[in-house]
Amino acid sequence: MLSSAPHDLDKQTEQNRHERIAAIKKAIADLDARKKRLIRTLEVTGDDDEVPDQEFIQDNKNRHTEIKAERAKPATELETLEEQVNDQQNPYLLRLLPVGACDGTVKRAALAHFRW
Secondary structure, eight states, rough: OTTHHHHHHHHHHHHHHHHHHHHOOOOHHHHHHHHHHHHHHHHHHHHGGGOOHHHHHHHHHHHHHHHHHHHHHHHHHHHHHHHHHOOOOOOOTTTTSSSOOOOHHHHHHHHHHTTO
């Protein structure tokens, strides 16, 4: 019972990390959609041959900058979490490796794959 506790804790931590990654990806997708809608607003504003005023254009630029800044933090966090997933060591895989002696022929054949 005690030996499975660290494994269960690791699984829970990994599950939490994957849930956080999914939530961040969703938030980033939402911010990207907002940015596209903002750009779309600019595109359709000029459709009726009415030139948007400078205040409208400046407001759009400001909002675009805000969205870009909002996206930077979760993007950085996502990158960090994905690196943690990639760098995560799994000591349980070591238990699956074969253990024992082997003769020189097998060693040479196995190591031949790593020669340049």
